[in-house]
Amino acid sequence: MRRWRGPFIALLILALALPVWAQEKPRSGGELVFVVPSEPPSYDAHQEETFGVIHPVAPHYSTLLRVDPLDKTGTKPVGDLAESWTVSKDGLVYTFKLHKGVKFHDGSEMTSKDVKASYDKILSPPAGVKSLRASAYAAVKEIEAPDAHTVRFTLKWPESSLLLNLASPWNWIYKADILAKDPQWYMKNVMGTGPFKFVEHVRGSHWVGKKNPDYWDKGKPYLDGYRAIFISNSAAQVAAVRGERAMIQFRSFSPPERDSLVQALGPKITVQESPWDCLNFVSMHHQKKPFDDKRVRRALSLALDRYEGSKALSRITLVKDVAGIIVPGTPYATPPQELEKLAGYGRDINANRAEAKRLLREAGVPEGFAFTFKNRGIPHPYEPLGIWLIDQWRQIGLNVKQEILEASAYHPMLMRGDFEVAMDFQCGFIVEPDLDLGRFLSISDANYGKHKDTVIDDLYVRQARATDMEERKRILRTLEKRLLDDEAHVVYTLQWHRIIPHNSRVKGWTITPSHYLNNQLDTVWLTE
């Protein structure tokens, strides 16, 4: 009897595990229907800035590298068209080997010539063609295609962010011959090497893609096709998911919307959540008194009870984590115990506010000092955050009036510098310090507070060129302390929190901190 016990237990484990395994095995077929809250103005991702392009159009394209679709931190580059790559010892030469037999949707073969032509367009676009992210590739000296399946990037200096920049979800690979004839062709046409072929776009209504049977990654995609429905109204988006007219919306829903879906659909809905690489921070105009004084700026940060704020606000809007300059849970994020050492991040709020009042007195700011806080008229999370900030600042004796600006008037106001204190924002497409922190450089067009700080400029360059991860972390900590504490150039609020409640039939999709990532849909499948 005893000799059968081992095999019996093994069989029992297998039998118990079998349903789970069978359930999780990707199944082919079906059409994924998803909601997109915005619509693509044009189809050329190199020239666009909105996720409204990425969500419906990305499944038609491949990129050289991509961010691992299964990595929740959204920071791990893996090959897409690149099969493998090597980096020279001095960190200046990156050589990529491409998959063979990759075909464009018109049947022609994709080669290194196409990768080079696409990157040439991104790095140095022809006259009349825009490239919104060219500055991220300032380190690239030269791109070569020595043979049909090899691409070589030579850099002017080592750059730790290069691989993630080459995994950018915006850098779709286009066909070289088409670009040579008309570099604007991709503004109005779709033709890539991605897992889905283009079927139709009905403006204001929907976008349809069908499975590419010649996709290079054999066995994928699992879906027969997808349909993206454009719905701008958030109540209608929730109704679409609740009424099972759509299965998922890839940007985010708010906590009350999540709760209503969970309550209505129960086990039919699965919720994925993640810290989001978007953040609202307060910009203070450094050329306007008293905000030219760092003691006043620090006081504004010290007044905030971020931990209690997180508890209350995360129930009603899209914010949650108390964070520094890097998204929590990602490789360069500051550990909580270290974060607590920064001004305004300590747990003792009474001590923080006493210090804030002392600093204001020292700077000659009287009790009841009044200023206007300019905010953007968007419900989530701008408006609740604005109300919270005003309440917190009142507790250190400041009298703050909020002025809400309509979305189209808000950005020109920031650019003109027509504010004393304003809500500012940042949203990254990959969690990468080079991409997220560039706006704090003295020369940046997005440095709306107009601070001039050569120390930060220098630290930024040093972290960008640091090839050792630990060294880069140390530099980033120093930069963070200077930006948020010593000089308090800006006041960070709370990290945005991404919430994706989706139909439980949707499998093979993993949330990341960026709503620009993981939209190729090649790994997504539907249960019966």
Place this chain on the structure above:
Amino acid sequence: MHTYLLKRLLLIFPTLFGVAVVTFLLIRIIPGDVVELRYSGDRGAVSQQLLDQERARIGLDKPVWRQFATWIWGVARLDFGQSMWTGAPIWQEIKLRFALSLQVAVMATIVAVLLAIPLGVLAALKQDTWIDYAVRVFSIAGLAMPSFWLGIVLILMLLIVFQWLPPMVYTPFWVSPWQNLAQLIWPALAVGYRYSAVATRMTRSAMLEVLREDYIRTARAKGLMQKLVLSRHALKNAMLPVLTVVAIEFAFLIGGLVVTEQVFNLNGIGLLFVQAVAHRDYTLLQALVMLVAGAFILVNFLMDVAYAWLDPRIRYR
């Protein structure tokens, strides 16, 4: 009659020109422009150089008078240009949406007329009885409830009671009548009810006025059947003000269902209006205002023709 119609026709051109000037200037007063909105994006970081380059590309760097001259010359040749947001020709942007809005407007008008005329006549005939009170409560409720709110209630009812939601994507009637009606009947009911409320009250008051006229009393004294008195003498004369209300509401529905279209996610002219304003898409917005103004002018012209047909005193004047 011909001079009357010709005068009405000639009035169309100065009216449209006035609309064009006012629209062109008003939308340029609103802060922000299409370039800033398109490229400020989520990151909020864009160079001034890029913004200037884009403004020059779409002609926003030119003096306002020159922009107006270029645009109005295009309009005179029925060329409304391209959308500043998408770069697509304006007619393409409007074509699909117009079909949907027109269908909703027609369906809502049918709902409204089918409700308003019988109810209005009935209320007038049974003045101050419980039937009259019931019709008045029904019509006042229609006026008090915004159609978008009624739309939300309809959607929630369908979701909660029937676990069903109307289709989210428009299918033309000739492709699938069932799909088409399954999507559009709900907004048509929501809008048609409010629309019927206005028309019911107008029908009732017009009928009450007409029923007291001498010629109705004469017709009855001559022994004409009540049915004939109503259909031949009373209703035709009472229809003049009702026709005005129905026609103006119809023209309004072409571009005025801004919120209702959002609630039902209808890809119509109303939603396009919202997007054009939100994107500061000047060319598209100008074309839409001209379209709606054109619809109002056309409906008014047809109403004038109908008035002349219904009331001979107008055409002989």
